[in-house]
Every structure is written in C-alpha cells, then in structure tokens.
Amino acid sequence: MKTTADLLTHVFVAFTAATLLSWKYDRIKSYHITAAMIGATLPDLTRIGLILDPGSIENTLKIPFSWSPLHTLGGSMMVVGILALLSNNRYREKIFLFLVLGLLSHLVLDIFLISTTGRIYGLLWPLPFKPYAPGFYLSIDVLPAIITGSTALFISKFRPDKTE
C-alpha cells in the first residue's frame, strides 16, 4: 500500500516556501504562491485511483495500467509541463518554476516517510531504484500538519515591514 504525507502538510510547506520567497522578491505575487501549492498537490493525483481503479482499468482496456508514475519525479514533471503550457506565454516561465518548487517540496518530504521496507517509494522513477532512507513520520500522523500549519499561519500574518 503506497501512501504519501497528507496533502494538507504538503500544501502548507509549499505555501510557506513560496511566501518566504515573496518576502525577499517583490515580483513574486500571490498567484505564484498558488502555483507552488498546485505543484505540491500534483504527486497526489495518484488518488485518482480511488475513483478510477487501475485494476478495473486493466480489466476493461486489457492493458497493464498504473497511476503510480504520477507520484514520481518523471511523471509529475510531465504534468507540470502540461500545466505550464496551459498558462499564458507571458506568465509561463515563472509559473513553471513555482510548480516545480512545489513539486520538489512534496517529493523531498515524502523521502522521509516511514516505509515497511526501509526504502523510499518509487519517487525517483524512471530511475529503477528505491534507495534506503530514514523514516520520520507517517501520512496519518497529525503532528506534521499542525507544525507546518502553524508555521504557514505565522508567516502569513507576520510579514516583516520592508524598510529600505
């Protein structure tokens, strides 16, 4: 059974990272922060499997099928590419970068999930290995969302005044 840290934690982390960047760079707008948050949700698109079950798809289409590539570097980068191409030419470059930022924050966090085998899940696909990594938390733990959520709340309320 493959799981990931809860989506809320991932979105909080991406929000925090992008918001901190916006403190430093004025050109980073609210919609860039949203792009990072979107990027952080992309690997969890594998949850489509809860509705469109891969086993049933295999039986219907008579082909092997798995949603798992969505939760890997290779697969989610393709989704990032599609979303970037859906954006207006003028804004594409930065939206692309923030989607990637959110995506990477998700994958990096998931490296530290506790797994039964002690190896990380297939995050690095198409590279054919799952290296060993220390596990610190489970997707069902409540603490990650509380810590990242209070951090996100704090930085959204207490932006330091820019005095130059």
Next chain:
Amino acid sequence: MVGIAKGMFESKKARFTAILILLILLFTSFVYYGSQSPRPEYGNYPGEEHLIKDYQSYINEKVNVGGRVVETEPLTIEVKYGRDTMELTILNATVSPEEGDRLSVYGVMKEGGSLEAINSVNRPKLNFYYMYVVSVLAAIWVAYRIFDQFKWEDRAASPKRGGEDDG
C-alpha cells in the same frame, strides 16, 4: 522542459502539440509502469496485484503489501486489487492493530496464504479518516485559490491580478 521555461512554445499550435505529446508520454508511462515486474533487488517487491494474481509463485519470497484488518485472531488483512480481493494471515506482526485499521506488511510469503512479517506499520482507522479529511480540505483550499486568482482567457490561464509586472 527547459524549452517551456524559456518560452519556446509561443504559438497555440506549438503549445497544443507539446501538450498532446506530454499526454501521450504520460499515458505510456501509466501502461509501462503497470507492466513492470517486481524487482526485489531494487526494492521493488511484489505487491497486492502480484499476490492476488498468483501468490503461489512468490512462496518464500519477500513481498510488500497493505490492506484492511478484517480479523485480529489470527491477524488477517484483506488485500485488494481492482475488484479482486484476497485474505492474508499475518504471522509475527510487531504491532497489534484493531479491526478496520490499515496494516502494511513487508515479509515473506508462506504456503496457505500466510505472510511472515519482517516489518509492519499500522495506520489506525481514525487517523486514516483524519488523513482523508485534511487532504480534501487542502484540495478545496488550492481549488479556491485557483478560481480566485486565475482566469481562462484566449485559451490560456492568466492571473487575474498582479500580472502587470510580468512579461
């Protein structure tokens, strides 16, 4: 990917073609990934799908599966793939789950549908529901921000506000 960042895809035709290529690649990866055999030497152990199709061929091999606890004496989980299910009795589990919990087990497959656990991780029922609830909240939050901040105009997404500085 660099091309996208550099703004190579300016025309609608180029964008449409690139999106189509990415969609085809993505679909190909779904099929390719689904056709992959387990490769334990890379940490890619047989899972639910493989055991349900033919658990006999994995006897005395290491497998990695998860499922809902349907019985605690003896500890039994129901493994699902598609509409197919299978019950596995877990031996030597290091945790003591309750009925309805989700148990992941890495262990050695034995005759008669039992699995000797090397390591197991339990996800209590309540925490499992918690995870779904907060994940849905996160999805709603992101969806709200998308509708609040982006508009669909001229076959592309643009920010509603704050876009003047760009370009």
